[in-house]
Amino acid sequence: MSLNQTYHALNEAEGGQGSARDYFELLKPRVMSLVIFTAIVGLFAAPVHIHPWFGFITILCISMGAGASGALNMWYDADIDAVMQRTMKRPVPSGSILPSEAFGFGLVLSLLSVAMLGLFVNMQSAALLAFTIFFYVVIYTMGLKRRTSQNIVIGGAAGAFPPMISWVAATGRIDLGAIALFLLIFVWTPPHFWALALWREGDYHKAGVPMLPNVHGRAETRKQILIYALLCIPVAALPAMVGVAGWLYTVGAAAMTLVFVAKAVKLYRLGENDLNNKVAKGLFGFSIIWLFALFALILVEKILGLAAFAGVF
Template sequence: MTIAAESLETSSPSFDKERPTIAFGTARDYYELLKPRVMQLVIFTALVGMLTSPEPINPILGFASLLAIAVGAGASGCLNMWYDASIDALMDRTSKRPIPAGAVKPGEALAFGMTLSIGSVLFLGLIANWQSAAFLAFTIFFYVVIYTMWLKHWTTQNIVIGGAAGAFPPMIGYMAVTGSVSLESFLYFLLIFVWTPPHFWALALVKSKEYARAGVPMLPVIAGPDATRLQILIYSIALIPVGMAPALISHAGLLYLVVATGFGVVLAYYAFDLYRKREGDEARKAAFRLFGTSILYLFALFGARLIEQLLPLLPWSLMK
């Protein structure tokens, strides 16, 4: 019996074992399959990648390209949920996802994810260029096959290497406009790549028992919380120069540099705080604080870069 059918028995009052299972999913369940919060990050970072290109963008084609990238990212999230439904069911954080909750059957999620994956890649190829479409296809493959099916269940470095999939969107966005990649878009890839471990491990520290129960070899489960705290601190300190790099060796401006430096120092401070507080409620709060600050960090840096790119386009700027 599938996970979905098992959980339907418990979660849905109208489920009857004797009759064929039918889909209970609403549009919202399918939307949840796309990991909307991850999609927000993808849209935001891909948009910055697009706007940093020196070439003009047709707003309609730019919007459509961004949509294709976002849907491609959502599709990979959907395929991730399809593959990991059995372990999602074992963890409180993920047990309410549509498949373990019984709202969407695994086969439906697989079909939904594959359709959106192929559709988004073809759409991006037709409206932008086939280089960016191939890059999007590779990103989906990397996230679903390399990360979800292999790394996640095999190594403590799962989210370090797998983090590359979440870091590609600025490069895809840039490539959708120009057909190539730039140093700046690569630096944004590097920024998200280095940002992912402290972000994810802060959460994994708090949820390590759940990961252990699900058999996922997250760093806190295998190496222990203290080793994880040290790794978080090292990555957070490394993130300061990596965050500043787009301003120091590429085209980001002063606003970006100030925001990257300020938020980089704050993030490293919270990582140090987490390193010091190892027991009880204080340690838990420190982990959540770092997790929340890391999200704010990324939005602040990309937001600053977005403002820098958009300011010259405002009407009063054009009048000068």
């Protein structure tokens, strides 16, 4: 069955019986967990302390916006999700939720998240959240994903905005600190997803998605992963350089980034007969740990600093 036939079959299918769990899965909870965590760090890292109530509203709205983006992505990508082993059990391709239902759910969540953030926090952060949803759904999902192997390089900006949104919610402006947090995710995204693309190359090829390994080959992909891993060295140093992080972050980030680069070098040195993709899978897994660890180090430093300021230590 072609992608076109798959799309029409999904739209003509009987559905509407999705459970609460199906709708929760529509929000891409694993992706949302990263969004929530980095947004919380952005809130703590900001030089202005926001009232806890407004902080809660900020994280709630960013979470809703991320979930809305996931739902709209599943609506539009239902045809390719149906033919990829990694995604075929998602609510829309599995038939639990109709594409039209996913679209309506995502659209309502988008409007609600932006309106709430603008009304209860500030218009600057609401505008940035609206742009983030638009960027992910329209520019990345509809415009780039199926047309260019650089899809994830440009589209990765969408996943890098959440800590910047929470920073703007607290300060009302974009500072160097917000840009440093943005760049951590933005530069991390290509090697992270290209490692996944090497590991799941057959899936993307079957769906006709022009990921780097399918278009330019595995050797070029390994080279690009190494280049971006090396770029993570100066990017990882930025939070400390602009005053967002201190010595604990600096030491931890340096150690984690060296391991990241070492794994990228190991992948780069592989021959074309790497059929098991164990190294690519290992790099993909470690890349997630790397990003969580760097943001966690910033959060720990900020919490310890607040506790010390309050006289706890």
